[in-house]
Amino acid sequence: MEPKEADLVIENVGQLLTMEGPGVGLEEGATVSCAGGRILEVSPSAGDAAGGKTVKLDARGGLVTPGLVDPHTHPVFAGQRSVEFGLKAAGKTYLEIHKAGGGIMSTVRATRAASTEKLERTCARNLDALLAWGVTTCEGKSGYALETEGELRLLEVLNTVGARHAVDVVPTFLGAHTLPPDVDRDEYVAQVMEEMIPRVAQRGLARYCDAYCEDGAFTPDETDRIFTAARAAGLGVRLHAEQFTDQGGAELAARHGAASADHLEAVSPAGIEALAASDTTAVLLPGAALTCRCPWPPARDLLDAGTRVALGTDLNPGSSYTSSLPLMMSLACMQMQVSCEEAWRAVTCEAARCLGLDDVGRVTPGCKADLVIFDAPDYRYVPYQ
Ligand code: NIG
Ligand code: FE
Numbered sequence: 363m364e365p366k367e368a369d370l371v372i373e374n375v376g377q378l379l380t381m382e383g384p385g386v387g388l389e390e391g392a393t394v395s396c397a398g399g400r401i402l403e404v405s406p407s408a409g410d411a412a413g414g415k416t417v418k419l420d421a422r423g424g425l426v427t428p429g430l431v432d433p434h435t436h437p438v439f440a441g442q443r444s445v446e447f448g449l450k451a452a453g454k455t456y457l458e459i460h461k462a463g464g465g466i467m468s469t470v471r472a473t474r475a476a477s478t479e480k481l482e483r484t485c486a487r488n489l490d491a492l493l494a495w496g497v498t499t500c501e502g503k504s505g506y507a508l509e510t511e512g513e514l515r516l517l518e519v520l521n522t523v524g525a526r527h528a529v530d531v532v533p534t535f536l537g538a539h540t541l542p543p544d545v546d547r548d549e550y551v552a553q554v555m556e557e558m559i560p561r562v563a564q565r566g567l568a569r570y571c572d573a574y575c576e577d578g579a580f581t582p583d584e585t586d587r588i589f590t591a592a593r594a595a596g597l598g599v600r601l602h603a604e605q606f607t608d609q610g611g612a613e614l615a616a617r618h619g620a621a622s623a624d625h626l627e628a629v630s631p632a633g634i635e636a637l638a639a640s641d642t643t644a645v646l647l648p649g650a651a652l653t654c655r656c657p658w659p660p661a662r663d664l665l666d667a668g669t670r671v672a673l674g675t676d677l678n679p680g681s682s683y684t685s686s687l688p689l690m691m692s693l694a695c696m697q698m699q700v701s702c703e704e705a706w707r708a709v710t711c712e713a714a715r716c717l718g719l720d721d722v723g724r725v726t727p728g729c730k731a732d733l734v735i736f737d738a739p740d741y742r743y744v745p746y747q
Contacts, residue, residue, distance in 0.1 A: 500531055539574050
C-alpha cells in the first residue's frame with residue numbers, strides 16, 4: 363500500500379492522551395497526523411507524513427485528547443422545569459414531584475406539543491453545548507413522548523440532527539421511561555414490547571433499548587420482559603438502575619448482558635458483585651446525584667471490584683440540566699474518590715466501549731480524528747478547573 367499523505371497535522375502538542383494501555387497513554391511532545399478524518403500516525407516528535415497540501419494546526423503546547431464521549435444523554439425535549447427546580451430547592455424530592463404528575467411527565471406534555479422543527483433546534487443546541495465542552499460523540503435517548511408515533515418521531519430527530527452535527531449520536535429507544543397516567547399498565551408494557559420495539563428495530567432507528575426500573579416507573583419483572591423483547595429484536599440494552607431505590611436492576615442488567623447499568627446511587631453489594639462479574643459498564647451520573655440530593659454512586663467500590671466505569675452528564679431538563687462532561691469528571695475526582703486517570707478513561711475509552719464503538723475515545727491509527735486541544739498544561743488540569 364502507498365504510504366498515505368496526511369491532510370492534517372497537529373504540532374507543538376504538550377501532553378497527548380492516547381488512552382492506550384491501562385492508564386491514559388500519556389505522551390509528551392508528540393505529533394498527530396490525520397488523513398480523511400482518521401488518525402494516520404502518532405509520532406514521538408515532528409512527523410514526516412506532511413505534504414504540500416497538509417493543514418498544520420499549532421496546539422501551542424496544549425493538551426490533546428480524544429474527543430470526549432458522553433454515554434448517557436436525553437437531548438431531545440421541549441420546555442423546561444425551572445419551577446420544579448424551585449420546588450426541589452424548597453425541599454420537595456424528585457420522586458415526590460414525579461409521582462404528583464410532574465417531572466418526566468411535564469416534559470412529555472411539552473414535547474408532545476412541540477413541532478418537529480422545534481425539537482430539532484433544541485436537540486442541535488444541546489449537541490452544540492456538549493461540543494463546547496469537548497464532546498464529539500454522545501448517546502442520546504428518546505423517552506419524552508411515550509406513545510408509538512411520538513417515540514419514533516424523537517428517534518428520527520436524534521438520527522437527523524446527529525447526521526448533520528459535528529457530534530455523532532448513538533440513538534437509544536426509551537419508551538419505558540415512565541408510565542403515562544392515562545394508560546393501563548399492562549397495555550402500555552405490551553405496546554412497548556409488541557409495537558414500539560419491533561418498529562424501532564425494523565426502521566433501524568436505535569441501537570439500544572433503555573428502561574427506567576424504579577419505584578414509580580417500571581418493575582424489575584416488566585423491565586425483564588421489555589429487555590427480552592428488545593434483544594429478540596436485535597437491540598442492545600442499557601438500564602436506568604438503582605437511582606433512588608435498590609430494585610435489583612444491576613443484577614438484571616448483568617443477566618441480560620446489558621451494555622450499561624446507569625445511575626447506581628442505591629446499588630447493593632450484590633449488585634456491585636454482579637456488575638463486576640459481567641461485561642456491563644457502570645455509567646455514573648454525578649449531575650443527577652447532585653441535583654436529586656442522592657448519595658454519590660459508589661464509584662470506588664465499583665472500580666475496586668473490577669467493574670468498568672464510565673461517566674455521563676445525563677443531560678436532561680429535570681434531574682441533571684448540564685452539558686459539562688468535564689464537570690462530571692471534577693465531581694468524580696473530588697467527591698467519589700475517582701483518580702484523574704480513571705476519570706479520563708471514564709469519558710473516553712470506557713464510554714466508547716459501552717456504546718459499542720471501537721474507533722473513538724482513543725488516539726491511535728485508524729480511529730476517527732475526533733480530537734480536542736485543551737488550553738491546559740496537564741491532563742489533571744481539566745477536572746481540576
Ligand atoms: O436519568 N430518572 C430517569 N430519567 C432521567 C431523568 C429524566 C427527567 O427527569 O426528565 C435520569 O435522571
Ligand atoms: Fe437518564
